[in-house]
Amino acid sequence: MSTRLLHIIATPRGLASNTGRVSSVLLEELHERYEDLTVNTLDLFAADLPAVAGVNIKSKYALMTGQPLDEAARTSWGEIERTIEQFLDADLYLMTVPMWNFSIPYALKYYIDAIVQPGYLFAYDATGQPHGLVHDKRMVCVTSRGADYSQPPTAALDFAEPYLRTIFGFVGITDLHFFNVQPMDVSQEARRDAFRSAINDVRSWVANGAWDGMPDVGIDEIPSDLNPPVILD
Numbered sequence: 001m002s003t004r005l006l007h008i009i010a011t012p013r014g015l016a017s018n019t020g021r022v023s024s025v026l027l028e029e030l031h032e033r034y035e036d037l038t039v040n041t042l043d044l045f046a047a048d049l050p051a052v053a054g055v056n057i058k059s060k061y062a063l064m065t066g067q068p069l070d071e072a073a074r075t076s077w078g079e080i081e082r083t084i085e086q087f088l089d090a091d092l093y094l095m096t097v098p099m100w101n102f103s104i105p106y107a108l109k110y111y112i113d114a115i116v117q118p119g120y121l122f123a124y125d126a127t128g129q130p131h132g133l134v135h136d137k138r139m140v141c142v143t144s145r146g147a148d149y150s151q152p153p154t155a156a157l158d159f160a161e162p163y164l165r166t167i168f169g170f171v172g173i174t175d176l177h178f179f180n181v182q183p184m185d186v187s188q189e190a191r192r193d194a195f196r197s198a199i200n201d202v203r204s205w206v207a208n209g210a211w212d213g214m215p216d217v218g219i220d221e222i223p224s225d226l227n228p229p230v231i232l233d
């Protein structure tokens with residue numbers, strides 16, 4: 001069976017994307033090293049994501065409190081489940097994410113709000129502690145930024161990497177690697193240097209076998225003291 005990578009694109013800039021330029025090199029290198037890699041692409045600015053409002057919000061709270069959903073609500077919630085299933089149907093993730101206002105673009109936040117659902121990506125134990133349900137997966141995030149946040153004092157303004165580490169770590173994906181391409185918008189020379197250095201880093205990261213022995217599974221068996229996931233029929 002092949003190893004499945006989901007490439008989640010969170011920039012609307014298509015071929016003009018700075019982040020995408022480095023992600024493309026990474027994808028080429030990964031394809032070369034891992035022949036059984038299959039890539040699915042989810043372009044978040046082009047995707048028709050399910051609403052995280054209206055009936056789906058009512059359903060979210062109904063499911064959390066064990067209430068039944070009527071037919072229309074189940075149909076609508078099915079779109080949330082399909083989005084979650086597409087996410088879980090991958091062994092590896094590549095995130096292509098520019099920094100927007102010190103954080104992530106709204107399309108990615110929206111996607112996270114759609115998929116990070118209790119009973120699906122995390123569950124509470126008897127003491128109320130949340131546990132991530134997504135195991136044995138790896139993620140690489142390529143981010144790019146107009147300025148440089150690698151050193152103080154600007155490092156404190158980087159809410160993109162800490163947020164991505166927190167939210168994906170929360171659901172159980174703790175094997176994360178970041179390539180932060182910066183600064184992109186300060187000068188032509190700095191931009192060229194940043195690309196050169198990021199592309200070198202990407203190439204040596206793959207060449208050093210960062211993803212050797214890739215996982216081939218999705219979700220772990222859920223411990224009996226956690227609420228089971230509520231995947232509907």
Ligand SMILES: Cc1cc2nc3c(=O)[nH]c(=O)nc-3n(C[C@H](O)[C@H](O)[C@H](O)COP(=O)(O)O)c2cc1C
Nearest residue numbers: 011017018019098099100101102144145146147184
């Ligand atoms: C809406 C918006 C907000 C941005 N906010 C920031 C920011 O807070 N800090 C920063 O350094 N660059 C910021 N930028 C610049 C981008 O992060 C930078 O140009 C990046 O390389 C764009 O990546 P892309 O070409 O893949 O979309 C912003 C760009 C846009 C469009």
